[in-house]
Amino acid sequence: MVSFYSNFCFSISIELKSYQGKIVKAVRRGWDGGRSSRQWSFSSAFLYSLTVITTIGYGHLSPRTSWGKIMTVFYALLGMPLFLLYLSNVGELLASWFKCIYALMCLCRGCPGFSRRRVVHIRTQYETSEAESIERPREWRDYTDSDVTPDYRIPPYPPDPRRGYMRSISMPQPCSPRMRPEVRGWSEPMHHDSPALSEFSYVTFDAQTITVPISVCVAIMVGYLMFGSMIFGLWEKWDKLDGAYFCFISLSSIGFGDFVPGERVYTPRIETSFIVCSLYLMLGMALVAMCFNLMQEQVIHYYAGLKRALRRICRCKR
C-alpha cells in the first residue's frame, strides 16, 4: 500500500505539473481565469485607451483580435500627438496659475503687512545679483549716472512673451502708466521707492517674473506621489512602497503593469477604481508637465546667473 501511495503521488504530481504549465501558458495568452479586472467593461476600456495615448501601456488588458490590434496601432498614432498637445497646453496654463498662487500665498505678496518687508528684502537680493553683471550696455550705465530711471528699457530678465497674459491673470494692474518705470527698475536706490506706492504694483510685478524654486516643484511631485500611494494603498491594500512604486511607474509613463488597480482584491467598486485611476493619471501627467515647465524656467535662470558670475570672475582677475 505504501509503495502504491508513493507511485500514485509521483505520477499524479507529474500530471499536475504539466497541467500547471498549461494554465500558466493560457493566462499568458490572455485567459483571465474569471478575474473581473481583465474584462472589457466600459471603465476598463477607458483606462486602456488612456494607457495607449499616454504611452503608459500597462498591458493588463491587451487586444486579442486582429482588428483590435490594428485599431490600437492607429489609435496610438492619432492619440499621442493629441495628448502631447494637451500636456504642453495644460502644463503651461497650470504653471502660470501656480506662479500666481505662489506669489500670492507663499511669498505673502497679497497681505499688506508683510509685503513691504518682503519686497525690501528681495529688492536688496536682486540688487546684489544685479551688481554682479558687468555686461551692462553703455547707455544703461549713463542713465544710472545721470540719476534718471529709464532702465526699464533693459529689463533684468529677458522679456517674457506671456507677460501680457500673466498680467491679465494676476488681475491688479499697475495703477498708472507713470508708475511703471519706477516699479520695474530693480537696481535703483532705496530712497526712490516712495511709501505712496501701492502693494498692488508689487503683486503684478512678482507674478510676472517670479521663478518658483526647484525644491517646491520637487516637493509638489513627491507630495502628489505620496497622496496617490495613500489613496491606492487604502483601496487596493498595497503597502506604502508598492503604492508609491505604482504611482511613479505610472506617472513616468513606464507602466510595467505588475500593479494595476482592481487586480489583487476583488471589489464591487472596481469600476470606480478604474475611473479614479484614470483621473489620477490625467491630473498627474499635467502636474508633471507643469513642474517641468517651472523647473525649466528656473534652470535657465540659474544658468544665466552662473554665466554672469563666471564672466565676472574672468573679468576681475584678468
Add this chain to the structure above:
Amino acid sequence: MDRHHTHSSIHGSYRSKDSTSTTESDPREKIKDCLRKFIAFMFTQVGVGALVVCYAILGAASFMHIEKDSPDEQLENVLQWRQNCVDELWNITNEYNILNHTAWMLNSNKVLKVFQNNITGAIHLGYNGRASEDIWSFPAALMYSLSVFTMIGYGNVVPKTVWGKIGTIAYACFGIPIYVLYFCNMGKVLAKTFKWLYITAHECSRRDDTLLEDGEIQAIKRKITVPSTACLWVISFYILTGTIMFGAWEKWNYLDSTYFCVISLCKIGFGDFVPGANIADSAEGSHLKLVINFIYVLLGMGLVAMCYNLMCEDVRVKVRELRQDLKNCLDDITLKITVCMNDTKYYHQKQTRNIK
C-alpha cells in the same frame, strides 16, 4: 602667476601642475584643447550613445545582483498547493476507489478547480513558472533596464524585492534625462545626415533636367526640406524589417510582429508580446534575441527622433507657405472685390448716364 591660478580654477583641470611647467602656453593650451574636445565628444551622439549603453549595462548588473537571490514565495506556495492537491486526490481515490466513477470524477474535479484558482491567483501576483535565477539572466536584465529608462515598460520582468523597487525608481530618475539627451542628440545628428543624403540624391536626379539654369538650382537647393512622406517611408521600412525579423524568430504572424514593433517604438509597451520571453526552454537563443531587440529598440528610437525633427521642420515650412498662400489669396479676393465694386459702380454710372 595669477593667470595660471585663474585658468586652472575656471576649467577645473586636475593637472594644474603641468600648467606651471617652464613652457608656459603649450601645456595649458593642450589641456584646454583636451578638455574642450572631451566635452564636445561627450555631447556628440557617440559619447551619449556610449553613455546610454554603459548606463544600461550598469543597471542590468545591479538589478541582476539585487533580484537574483530573492526568495520567491509564490514558487513555494505553488509547490505546497500541488502537494496538497496530490494528497487530496489520494484520499478521494482511497475512499471511492474505482467502483464509484462519477463520485470520484466530481470530487477530483472540485479539488482540481481549487488548485487551478490558486495557480491563476499566483500568476496574477507575478508567478510565471520560473525561478528568479532563470528570469534575471543578464540579457533580460539589460532589457529590463532599457525598458525602464526608455519608458517603454514591457512588464514581463518586474522587480519583486523592496530594494529592487527603490532601485528602479532611482534608476528611472537618473536614466530618463540621459535618455532624453540621447533622443535629442541622435535625432539631430540623424536628421542632418538624412537631409544631406536626401539633398544629394535630389540633386543627382535633378541635374540632368535643369543643367542650364545654374542660378536657379542654387536657389532651389537652399530651400529643400525633406518631405514627411520620406520620413514615413523610412519608419515604415524600419518597422517592416522588424516585422520580418521578429516574425521569423518568434513564429508570430506578421500582424502580431507589426503590432509589437509599433507598440515598442511608440513607447507604449504592453508586454503581451516580448521577444525571447515567451519561450522558456531555449535559453541561449532567447538571450541573443533580447540583445538584438535592445539594439533594435535603441536604433528605432533614434530614427523616430530623426523623423520627428524632420517632420517638425517640414510642417513649419508648410504652414508658412500655407499662410503666405492664404494671404495672397485673400489679397487677390479683396482686390477682385474692389475691382468688381468699382466696375459695378462704373457700370451703374454709365447706365445712369445712358438713361439721361
